[in-house]
Amino acid sequence: MKLPSSSDRLPRAFYDRETELVAQELLGKLLLRRWNRTWIGGCIVETEAYLAENDLASHSARGMTNSNASMFGPPGTLYVYPIHAKYCLNAVTEAEQRGAAVLIRAIEPLWGIEAMRTARRQEDLRRLTRGPAMLCQALNVDRQQDGIDLTADKALFLAKPTESVSHEIIDSVRIGISRSQHRRLRFLIKDSPFVSRPAQ
């Protein structure tokens, strides 16, 4: 896979659609992070949808606060939140003020693998980006990046793949939540060895 260029960047209209659809369509897309004058990133293999309405597992479920404000920003905003002394990253979806987002849970590492190994203090390729907090650590993303515009930022963006690769999507229940556990809002690329856990 060739490194994407700025013309491959996903436009705001991509994010300004139903969250479940965006979560599925983000599979196979590329996530790129500029770090120390090089690019780190790879291909998205696992996502979860967090909805604006009737979703008690969503951070937006009890309204906007200072800490979740960027989840209510325009589509294409990055929402980074802290959990268990780590971080997870989301792409905001639907119209501004809706409060919906897609959690990016895992990528297949493609570029800057040595930089990821350094950031993660982990040699095993399979354990570099296999989970949302691992992914943030590998890409050097934390709360400093919360609220940036993925459709314009110079150092962090999402892009369409530069070569066509077919994949099959499967759904699953979401991981690590205590409410709305029955909903099948987790999406994976079938047979990818880089997902955090198999579908349930």
Added chain:
DNA sequence: ACAACGATACCCT
């Protein structure tokens, strides 16, 4: 001021 908890991951058995 303080206690409880979480969209986690690591380490151990």
Added chain:
DNA sequence: GGGTATCGTTGTT
């Protein structure tokens, strides 16, 4: 598969 480190956020006194 289970226990837990670790810390920001939130809800309770």
